[in-house]
Amino acid sequence: MATLEDGRPGAAPWLLSGPALLLFVGLLLVPLLLTLMLSFRVFSDTAGVTSAYTLTNYWEVVSDPYYGTIFLRTAGLAFAVTLLSIVLGVPETIVLARMKRPWQSLCLLIVLGPLLISVVVRTLGWQILLGNNGVLNNLLQSLHITSEPIRLVFTMTGMIIALTHVLVPFMVMSVWATMQKLDPQVEWAGRSLGGSPFAVFRRVVLPQIMPGVLSGSIIVFALSASAFATPALIGGRRLKVVATAAYDEFLGTLNWPLGASIAVLLLIANVAIVMGCSRLAERRFRHIFD
Template identity: 35%
Template sequence: MSNSISVVDTPIDSQEHRRTQTKKRLIPLWLLIPALIAILVSFVIPLIVLVRMSFNETGPATTLVQAWSLSTYTRAILDPYYWQVIFNTLKLGLVVSVITIVLSYPIALFLTKTNSKWKGFLFALAIGPLLTSQIARTFGWIALLGNEGAVNSALLKIGLIDTPLQLSNNFAGTVIALVEVLMPYALLGMISGFSRVSTELELAAGVLGANPLVRFWRITLPLSLPGVFTGFLLVFVLTISSFVTPHLLGGGRVHVLATEIYDEATQTLDWPLAASLAVLLLILFGILVSAYQALTKKLGA
């Protein structure tokens, strides 16, 4: 015959247990506080100030008039010049993104699939340019693409051209420089999204008689599309928000939203208009991110 002893929690023990569980649940929130404060100070508050500034008006002699007005947004939306600036921004983003993805895709796919002992070194070499300032790299491209730069000098020396090509202070030079500057970001975005690319599926297709082109078109490319879209979005967003390269290599002839915001804020001192253009750029970012999320969800389904 065995004796059974039942233990009944007292109200005090139950309260202590709930108190302990509450403290455990609060630990992650306490750990998030420094990050939340940093986001609040560095992003949320400046964003609120920016939006508030966009509703002000510009008075005579570029004086700032406190108001709640949509006049700056009306100026930005109705003026054909700013529509051209927006078009130039989107055009630059699209051209740079397509060229960057096309050039980066084979490298990203190789780095994902290779088993070489040099894989780590090659990966570090591919993203190594990120260790150099974008300003320094842009000045390097100015020296390379100028009328007396290395590119034109080499082409003239070997007789391929008679006069120097205009590769700087224009749209073409800006595209060339931004492609090189943003390729590491495209590689990082695509490599992180190539996890669905399966070598086993490719081998199985090869066993069933599919040639390399069919294997790539039917298996590798569809599975790698999420990574491609991630890299494309990353490069596109960085391009349309880029200021240094269009400002320096464009030579004042490539007008995009970032350079226009800078000019309005520092030269014409029209801060409300600059703020409204910045808000429009943020709205454009939001549209792009929403489209990306809808596309990736559709591919995932």
């Protein structure tokens, strides 16, 4: 029997990780495999899902400009939310990292507090805030900034605002984890050598927190590209994204193979972008991790 004394870990790691591995396979890999198989099935209006296989579903999604518009809208939404999360989350995290206790813990709890609330509840709250008769429009009109309500619900702008609020905490957590590893004496040394605050931030602090920024960007992009509840409630039926399009095919037209093909293509695009960004981050910032 292999033991730790002869340099081999033995069966203990496999026994310890076995339940989690089985859970991962059963709840994630098996459904994904079944969805992939379903995406190749033939759908008939009279017979439903048949036992025959075809590539027509993928060709329909790839060749139809309607689905092309939906995928482009989803990509634009994800990129916009990711950019806004960087602009808002990175400075917010830097300010939090420089605060003193107990204010630091209190403000961090406030920032991460929305994660404790259901995403549906938060999105309904944004519907109330952004509606034509909502709090924001009433405030703007009472201050005579606008003469009529600004349409934000069922628009791309409204979806970006609501999704950014939902996903900024993930950016904050990623950058926060990176900032905890920074040595403040390095920044102080740069200031003592005559560097301006902006120069020290650009040449000392920013390169060290970039891995956290890229990690947070990957998380935010993946979550926003596959988001369903917020785009469905704020965007409505007019501004569909990929997730809502797949939902409509499954439960609206009951064309499960077409819905499965949309979901598979979204997964492939997400994985390709995430892996590409991960490789880029690893290659670009390898010296920092070393």
